[in-house]
Amino acid sequence: MTKLPVKLGERSYKIFIGAGNLERAGILVRSISEAQKILLVSNPTVFNIYGPPLVEVLQANGFETIVALMPDGEEYKNMEEALKILDQAVDSRLERSSILLALGGGVVGDLAGFVASIYQRGIDFVQIPTTLLAQVDSSVGGKVAVNHPLGKNFIGSFHQPRMVIIDSQTLDTLVDREYYSGLGEVVKYGIIYDRHFFSFMETNAAAIRSRDKSCIETLIYRCCEIKAEIVEQDERELGIRAILNLGHTFGHSLEKLGLYQLYKHGEAVVTGTIMASCLALDLKLINDSELMRIVELYKQLGIIPPRLVFTAEDILKGMLNDKKTQNRRLRFVLPRGIGKCLIKEDIEREQLIKAIEVTRQIEVEAVK
Ligand SMILES: NC(=O)c1ccc[n+]([C@@H]2O[C@H](COP(=O)([O-])OP(=O)(O)OC[C@H]3O[C@@H](n4cnc5c(N)ncnc54)[C@H](O)[C@@H]3O)[C@@H](O)[C@H]2O)c1
Structure with a gap:
């Protein structure tokens, strides 16, 4: 213990x-x-x-x-x-x-x-x-x-x-779908905070996917450690804690549109993170190969979110009602390379629509 x-x-x-x-x-x-x-x-x-x-x-x-x-x-x-x-x-x-x-x-x-x-x-x-x-x-x-x-x-x-x-x-x-949904939040920590942890998951993807016990305990420990570090700095989410919301601005809208049935929370976070990463690519915060590393890691871990069936318009509408919308200004956590991120407001509507549509093109399929 x-x-x-x-x-x-x-x-x-x-x-x-x-x-x-x-x-x-x-x-x-x-x-x-x-x-x-x-x-x-x-x-x-x-x-x-x-x-x-x-x-x-x-x-x-x-x-x-x-x-x-x-x-x-x-x-x-x-x-x-x-x-x-x-x-x-x-x-x-x-x-x-x-x-x-x-x-x-x-x-x-x-x-x-x-x-x-x-x-x-x-x-x-x-x-x-x-x-x-x-x-x-x-x-x-x-x-x-x-x-x-x-x-x-x-x-x-x-x-x-x-x-x-x-x-x-x-x-x-735990059934497989819930396990993989949880892995969606695990990957989040690597993207926003710790590139070595991200690499650890890349290297050990097969073991994680097959639920290797010692790998899982390593994941749990590191995630809790990162979360504790962030919460200790900003218990009430006035600053850095907001980075834990990577993928959530899009994700909450997807969950709501799916009536909390279509998406598991972690799955919505995964699709939301791909959208945020496409936005980051557009804003030159990450490059093509970093976007592909993120998508590839999801694939290697066996994480397959439901197909995106909602229009960009509906997803945007859902986001505007989200609690995290301050003064109706949407805030996004965006990856900056792998292992770092930043928070950005005032993103153009066209850029959001583009990020959603590019995500639609990216099929996250399980490795056969
Ligand atoms: N408070 C926070 O900081 C925070 C952070 C992330 C997510 N959340 C919230 O967490 C919720 C999602 O949690 P979740 O993914 O655990 O979903 P969940 O609580 O719905 O659990 C998923 C399913 O697994 C079942 N289950 C739970 N433990 C099991 C076990 N050991 N064996 C078999 N079945 C088991 C549950 O009964 C349920 O059917 C969302 O509401 C989300 O908003 C909160």
Whole structure:
């Protein structure tokens, strides 16, 4: 088991990474809290596999554990479901000293964290992420939210977890599409921050694709390390943290247009990143061979987003409603070579349309 600190003054916490960490969860959580009650939030898919043994180790460490399940799916990451969990928190007399624990992917983590941030003005929150995407990204950094019909993550807070417990073994039950969607966010870190990490993925693509355990733990560790470094500098996204949104301005629009069904989050980020990279090429921030390296890495890792079926007009319209649109000015994170990036506003409409259309030409197909 490895430990990684996230240094945020009095809101500091540790990320525990390793196979079999679920069994240690009771002891780990007890090490930071005297609480009597835990509200465990999950969904039936995840709870049926990992819930009972987790409840057992929590109870063995003296936690009265109440279970609240939300339905499975991004379309349930909304206020209505959050209110149902809040009702359960009230009914089970959760106190200010109690803990809310999220067991699941980014959807469960985002919603449960949002509930923890507002219940009695905020209670302790522990993340046990079970998808690759949640282990490398959403469980770290304290951004918690639910969606609004007008846009993704419109209603939310910053509420850091007290601890993140990552058990890499939980990925064994993840279906391939979710694994590859998570890899989309993994590649993001290489593009925006670390060219050596990008090269590591190029060199080890076959092993990553076939879910080599030691490679996956290396990926999880490095992604969490980069995310922690960025969040430590800019907890509330007033500056550098925004670079984590590479591909998201386009991506959120695609997710919304696909009614949160067509695209997995990581897949939308991949298509959005290719669009951002085409824009960067147009602005001479990257060259042809760098664009091709990005597309090729996706291919080598087996990441295949759905075919782009929306018009450029619709994608632009969706972007203008996004939360990240400040004063209706679109902001884009653009790669600057591999391993660096910058944020740019005031991109011409024609350039955006061109980037979308060039992306349409680039087929991201799996390597046969
Ligand atoms: N807060 C942040 O900083 C942040 C960052 C990135 C993404 N996100 C959010 O994360 C969400 C996407 O998260 P996700 O990709 O984890 O999707 P998800 O939570 O919907 O999980 C994907 C699917 O995998 C299932 N699942 C989860 N763990 C499993 C396991 N171990 N075995 C078998 N099945 C399992 C889930 O039930 C679900 O059907 C989006 O809502 C996105 O906005 C948040």
